[in-house]
Amino acid sequence: MAGKPKLYYFDGRGKMESIRWLLAAAGVEFEEEFLETREQYEKLLQDGSLLFQQVPMVEIDGMKMVQTRAILSYIAAKYNLYGKDLKERALIDMYVGGTDDLMGFILIFPFLSAEDKEKQRAFIVEKATSRYFPAYEKVLKDHGQDFLVGNNFSWADVHLLEAILMVEEKKSDVLTGFPQLQAFKARISSIPTIKKFLQPGSQRKPVPDDKYVETVRRVLRMYYNVKAN
Amino acid sequence: MSGKPRLTYLNGRGRMEPVRWLLAAAGVEFEEIFLETREQYEKLIKDGVLMFQQVPLVEIDGMKMVQTRAILSYIAGKYNLYGKDLKERALIDMYVEGITDLMQMILVFPFSPPEAKEKNIDSIKERATNRYFPVFEKVLKQHGQDFLVGNKFSWADVQLIEAILAVEEKIPAVLSGFPQLQAFKKRMSNMPTIKKFLQPGSPRKPPPDECYVETVLKVFKK
Numbered sequence: 001m002a003g004k005p006k007l008y009y010f011d012g013r014g015k016m017e018s019i020r021w022l023l024a025a026a027g028v029e030f031e032e033e034f035l036e037t038r039e040q041y042e043k044l045l046q047d048g049s050l051l052f053q054q055v056p057m058v059e060i061d062g063m064k065m066v067q068t069r070a071i072l073s074y075i076a077a078k079y080n081l082y083g084k085d086l087k088e089r090a091l092i093d094m095y096v097g098g099t100d101d102l103m104g105f106i107l108i109f110p111f112l113s114a115e116d117k118e119k120q121r122a123f124i125v126e127k128a129t130s131r132y133f134p135a136y137e138k139v140l141k142d143h144g145q146d147f148l149v150g151n152n153f154s155w156a157d158v159h160l161l162e163a164i165l166m167v168e169e170k171k172s173d174v175l176t177g178f179p180q181l182q183a184f185k186a187r188i189s190s191i192p193t194i195k196k197f198l199q200p201g202s203q204r205k206p207v208p209d210d211k212y213v214e215t216v217r218r219v220l221r222m223y224y225n226v227k228a229n
Numbered sequence: 230m231s232g233k234p235r236l237t238y239l240n241g242r243g244r245m246e247p248v249r250w251l252l253a254a255a256g257v258e259f260e261e262i263f264l265e266t267r268e269q270y271e272k273l274i275k276d277g278v279l280m281f282q283q284v285p286l287v288e289i290d291g292m293k294m295v296q297t298r299a300i301l302s303y304i305a306g307k308y309n310l311y312g313k314d315l316k317e318r319a320l321i322d323m324y325v326e327g328i329t330d331l332m333q334m335i336l337v338f339p340f341s342p343p344e345a346k347e348k349n350i351d352s353i354k355e356r357a358t359n360r361y362f363p364v365f366e367k368v369l370k371q372h373g374q375d376f377l378v379g380n381k382f383s384w385a386d387v388q389l390i391e392a393i394l395a396v397e398e399k400i401p402a403v404l405s406g407f408p409q410l411q412a413f414k415k416r417m418s419n420m421p422t423i424k425k426f427l428q429p430g431s432p433r434k435p436p437p438d439e440c441y442v443e444t445v446l447k448v449f450k451k
Contacts, residue, residue, distance in 0.1 A: 052327045052360055063319060069298065070322035077315050090294060090303040097296030098281050135280050 005030040005060040008044065010219065012212040013205045014107065015068045016056045018100075018162060020204065022072055024197035025158040026079035032203065041219045072096075076155040088150045095136070095148055095156040099163040102132045106166050108226050110208040111216075116228040121170050123229050128167045133178050136160055140180040146187055153191065161188045169207055234259040234289040237273070239448065241441040242434045243336065244297045245285045247329075247391060249433060251301055253426035254387040255308035261432065270448050301325075305384035317379045324365070324377055324385040328392045331361045335395050339437040340445075354400045362407050365389055369409040375416055382420070390417040398436055 005023060009016035011034040023030050035041055035055065044050050050057055051066045058065045061078075065071045076082040076092070083089045105124045112120055139148055148156040164185050167174050175182050188194060197204055217223055234252060238245035240263040252259050264270055264284065274282050280295045287294045290307075294300045305311040305321075312318045334353045341349050368377055377385040393414050396403050404411050417423055426433055 051323060051364055052330070061316070063316070065319060065323060067323045067326035070319055070326050073302075073322055074315065074319045077318070086303065086306050087290070087292065089306065090292060090299055093299030093302050094280060094294060094296045097299050101281070131281055 004028075005058055007032045008035065008049075008057040008059075009055050010035050010212065010215055011205070012208050012215070014056075014208070014216070017205060018068065018103070018159060019056060019058060019071055019075070021158050021162045021197065022075050022081070022155060024203065025153075025191070025193050026075065026081060027193045028075075028079065030203070035219050036215060038219055038221070069100075072155065081153065081155045081158070083150050083154055084152070088154075091149045092154050092156045095139070096159045098132055098135060099156075099159045102128060103163050103166060105229055106170070108228075109170075110210075110213050111226040112228055113225070120228045124167060125171045125174060128174060129177070132163070133175070133181055136184075137178045137180045140184055146184075157184075157188050158194070161185060161194065233257075234287055235262065236260070237262045237264065237286040237288075238284050239264050239441065239444055240434070241437050241444070243285075243437070243445070246434060247332070247388060248285060248287060248297065248300055248304070250387050250391045250426065251304050251310070251384060253432065254382075254420075254422050255304065255310060256422045257304075257308065259432070264448050265444065267448055267450070298329075301384065310382065310384045310387070312379055312383055313381070317383075320378045321383050321385045324368075325388045327361055327364065328385075328388045331356055332392055332395065335399070338399075339442050350399055353396060354403065357396045357400070357403055358406070361392075362403075362410060365413075366407045366409045369413055375413075386413075386417060387423075390414060390423065 005028065007016060007019065007030055009032070011032075020030075035044075041055075044055075044057070045053055049064050051064070054066060056066065056068055056071065058071050060071075060074070065074065073082070083092050102124075105120065105127060109117060109120055109124070136148070143151075145151045147153050148160065161184075164175065164181060175185065189198060196202060234257065236245060236248060236259055238261070249259075264273075270284075273279050273284075273286070278293050279286055280293070283295060285295065285297055285300060287300045289300075289303070294303060302311070312321050331353075334349070334356065338346070338349055338353070365377065372380075374380045376382050377389065390413070393404065393410060404414065418427060425431060
């Protein structure tokens, strides 16, 4: 039905998951069309719906938006999750850049060989605990506020929670030694819109499995091997 | 002590070059610190100025900014190169992100093994001529305006001219078949701030050479 954003992607996390998180956090209902066959993808290409021949694609406010970062920035600004001025936006962009890099290591994980997966898991945990988590722990400790930027809930908070949960799926006790982040996780998880998204039956997608990998490879004809970091 | 932005990076293009382009296009003078040794880099980390232990670092308006996209967005916003409203910003973001994907292939090129280089050039050519350039050719053709978005010079135009020139360095005839982009290239190159940046003696960095690659590996070795 018209009015709601419509997401075009595979039935799985991938690059679309951060968009689902942000829309959900903003309390925005959305529809989804899942790519299951090559034919569906080729039709989208032929229709000219994919500016750079890629998904994610989100139909929103009369636009067919592509490029995950562009989509997220638009949603953040539209729903007032992007700070109050240019400097707060700069901080949010910096913080999101970091969590994006961290989640990027996890994004490729399902596409790695079994042997590379173990190496990558260690790499993810190492980067999380020595580079990324300490940075956000310090931000929270230094200002003592509930949210990362400007004492106000923003895209940066949503993105960090998503990243924390994803890393925890790889190593459940990874937040040991990060008391601020533990408290942050509890706080942000209990925000009503986020709490709802974390419950079964929401549009949050599960950890990618072999079926997901198969679908992506088949639809995109992406049969090459992905390298670990 | 000046109020000029200060860039910390290696003495070469890498991830800092788009920042140099954008500041230059906006007519903003800046200073640069070049990382040449591992020790310099380790000192920056110890001093706690690199939020994620990485460069680029741009000190601007009292902030120590890292993350290239964040830096570029801030500069674009500050110097009115980000469109007039949310929808124009969305278009600029989409175009910039697409171009960045293309530039990523060029960014990693110097670090690929010699035997892979020819294949990589073919990939760059394929992507440029089949995926990215056709999009911008079409955008310019459809609205017939001088600039990509909102009939006004923006970050998207700067990013595109940078990319065109970078790809041409690898594939000189790459714009044949793209008349709009040829005209765009000429128009952008003649804009006073860009024309100045394209002249010898500007902060623009040359294409990466072996010495640059060596320095990167030395400074950032794990």
